[in-house]
Amino acid sequence: MEAWPEEMVGASFADRHGPQTGLFGGRWNPIHTMLATGTDAVAGRQDKIPGIRYADDAINMPVQCATHWDSLGHMRLVVELEEEFGVSFPTYLLPEILDADSIVRETLKLKAEQ
Numbered sequence: 001m002e003a004w005p006e007e008m009v010g011a012s013f014a015d016r017h018g019p020q021t022g023l024f025g026g027r028w029n030p031i032h033t034m035l036a037t038g039t040d041a042v043a044g045r046q047d048k049i050p051g052i053r054y055a056d057d058a059i060n061m062p063v064q065c066a067t068h069w070d071s072l073g074h075m076r077l078v079v080e081l082e083e084e085f086g087v088s089f090p091t092y093l094l095p096e097i098l099d100a101d102s103i104v105r106e107t108l109k110l111k112a113e114q
Contacts, residue, residue, distance in 0.1 A: 025062070027062040028061070028062065029061070030059055030060070030061040031059070031060040032057060032058075032059055033057060033058050033059075033060065034055070034056075034057050035056040035057055036054060036055055036056045037055050038055055040055075041053035041055070074094070074097070077097070077103075078094060078097065081103065081107055085107055085110075085111060086111075086114075087107060087110035087111055088110070089106070089110065093106060
C-alpha cells in the first residue's frame with residue numbers, strides 16, 4: 001500500500017461511536033470481549049491442563065455490522081469522503097472504490113483535478 005497523504009491519516013469515515021446507530025433493526029456496533037488474557041495465564045487460572053495457556057476473545061455483532069458490505073454502506077462511505085475532502089465522485093467511478101488503496105488513489109485524483 002502506498003503511503004497515505006497526511007490530510008487523510010486519521011480521517012474518520014464513521015461517527016465517534018461506530019457506524020451503527022440502532023436506526024435499522026436496532027443494530028449495535030461490534031462488541032469485542034476478551035474471554036481469557038495473558039494475565040489469566042500468568043495468574044495460573046488456566047492450569048487445568050499442564051503446559052497449555054492461551055488468550056481468547058469473541059466478537060458480538062449483527063451480521064450486517066461488519067461482515068457484509070452493502071450498497072448503503074458503500075454510498076455512506078462515498079458521502080463521507082465527499083464531505084471530508086471536498087470532492088465529488090462521478091457515478092462511473094463508484095465501483096472502483098473497493099479498498100483503502102483505491103479510496104486514497106481516487107480521492108487524490110479528484111482533488112488534483114480541482
